[in-house]
Amino acid sequence: MTTQEVLKRLSVRLQRSFRETRDIYANCTQLFRDHLKAGNSFTIPNWGTFGTTRRAGRQAYNPHYKKTITLPARQVVVYKNAASLKKAINEARHEQ
Amino acid sequence: MNNKISFKELVRELAGRGGISQSLSRRFVQELAQVVQEGLLEDGVVRLSGLGTFKIKVVTERRGRHPRTGAPITIPSRKKVLFKPEKALRELIQIALDTPEKSIRPHTSAPAAKDITPPTTEANPFDAFLNASFIDGALEVEQTEPPYPAPVQPQSQTSVPEPPGAETSASAKPVTRPRRHVREEQKNRKALYWSIVALLIIVLFYGRTLLNEEDQPEIARTLHPEKPVAEQVVSKAPPRVQKEQSKPTRKSARRNLRSHLTRHGESLWRLAVRYYDNGYLWPLIYEANHQKIKNPDFLVKGSTLVIPELEGSVSHPTQSDKETLAAAHIRAYRAYRTKHHEEALNHLKVATRFSVAWIKAHLTEIDPVDRDQLFAESSKFID
Numbered sequence: 001m002t003t004q005e006v007l008k009r010l011s012v013r014l015q016r017s018f019r020e021t022r023d024i025y026a027n028c029t030q031l032f033r034d035h036l037k038a039g040n041s042f043t044i045p046n047w048g049t050f051g052t053t054r055r056a057g058r059q060a061y062n063p064h065y066k067k068t069i070t071l072p073a074r075q076v077v078v079y080k081n082a083a084s085l086k087k088a089i090n091e092a093r094h095e096q
Numbered sequence: 097m098n099n100k101i102s103f104k105e106l107v108r109e110l111a112g113r114g115g116i117s118q119s120l121s122r123r124f125v126q127e128l129a130q131v132v133q134e135g136l137l138e139d140g141v142v143r144l145s146g147l148g149t150f151k152i153k154v155v156t157e158r159r160g161r162h163p164r165t166g167a168p169i170t171i172p173s174r175k176k177v178l179f180k181p182e183k184a185l186r187e188l189i190q191i192a193l194d195t196p197e198k199s200i201r202p203h204t205s206a207p208a209a210k211d212i213t214p215p216t217t218e219a220n221p222f223d224a225f226l227n228a229s230f231i232d233g234a235l236e237v238e239q240t241e242p243p244y245p246a247p248v249q250p251q252s253q254t255s256v257p258e259p260p261g262a263e264t265s266a267s268a269k270p271v272t273r274p275r276r277h278v279r280e281e282q283k284n285r286k287a288l289y290w291s292i293v294a295l296l297i298i299v300l301f302y303g304r305t306l307l308n309e310e311d312q313p314e315i316a317r318t319l320h321p322e323k324p325v326a327e328q329v330v331s332k333a334p335p336r337v338q339k340e341q342s343k344p345t346r347k348s349a350r351r352n353l354r355s356h357l358t359r360h361g362e363s364l365w366r367l368a369v370r371y372y373d374n375g376y377l378w379p380l381i382y383e384a385n386h387q388k389i390k391n392p393d394f395l396v397k398g399s400t401l402v403i404p405e406l407e408g409s410v411s412h413p414t415q416s417d418k419e420t421l422a423a424a425h426i427r428a429y430r431a432y433r434t435k436h437h438e439e440a441l442n443h444l445k446v447a448t449r450f451s452v453a454w455i456k457a458h459l460t461e462i463d464p465v466d467r468d469q470l471f472a473e474s475s476k477f478i479d
Binding site for chain 2: 001003006009013023024026027035037038039040042045046047054073079081086089090
């Protein structure tokens, strides 16, 4: 499913124009990004928890060049499913 | 760092940014979660631009051991939702790590000192705003300098030839890392200061020469009659009046056009540059023609716009000028509120510099969230 399809469904459900939905969506993702950038985490019911965490730098080995390389520390986005989402997805499997 | 934002807070902020009600923004986020779930069930993958891709992954059955009894068990196959952030987001987060960490809430974040050119703010307040950030930076450096005196530098040089492994372990230590950041920060700041100082000098110099140009005919007029000194002192008052009278006429002679037919490729910024020699004054044109201009970023070809004139000048606006400028920036704020929130907030700040009284009278036009923020930031509203 693409963003366009998601927006179409949203605009029908919220009874707003597509444009308006798209604007809200842009604000919404911008807000998420800003919070993630600031290192904040947030939970959206029935969806999951978003946050960021630090991956420490480490030594790695490149088998092709037979060299150890240093991987720098990274900041990454973490996402954890909401229990209800996990449940919904796994129950759908049983139905099939 | 790592603040947990409650759902309620998130909804409130979204409402503030979008200029929409909280109930709508709450419903929006809830429905978005719902649609994502549906999408996952239907297609197994949902791509959301601006965030990333959500995907179902099937974890196959595997054998494991019961954690308490140690008895071998089979863990059944199940499905998992994976989230892969899009590249831009990954880079954004990475940049957040590389730049010094400040626990700024994104909503209240003052524009970073780095983005030197927010395109649509008025010149003088904009300079003042630059000055402000300049001073902030200077203070911060002064504060950070004492804990890390000069001897730090040779220490870092000795650490360079160490093997890469040792280097990373050193960088992982919380003590050395901030130092490197501070030093980089100082370097960046210094470069920034010099560029800002150079810019200010250029602006001042330019302003001077402009003023001189305007004064010259005046000086010439007073000098030409070659009156005795005493008489000249007496006659000082009348020429000043004359000057004020002659100013608009001269202006209108030079820029005869008081209305403008828009052509292909024109923008409000360009019109402001053309008629006021100052692009930052574009909200004035926008305010005067707001019924015709739907979107300030886009002018329709072939419409006739009114080009308003200031009673005073940009550097010395009269009271009514200030009010129109404030009104113009409030209108720009409203236009950008949903599209580009930071830009909108900049306009709001600029508006406060012109006329606080006007804003107080029109508080209803400002979104409650932004209004609270404005109150919190500006001491002018305390009384």
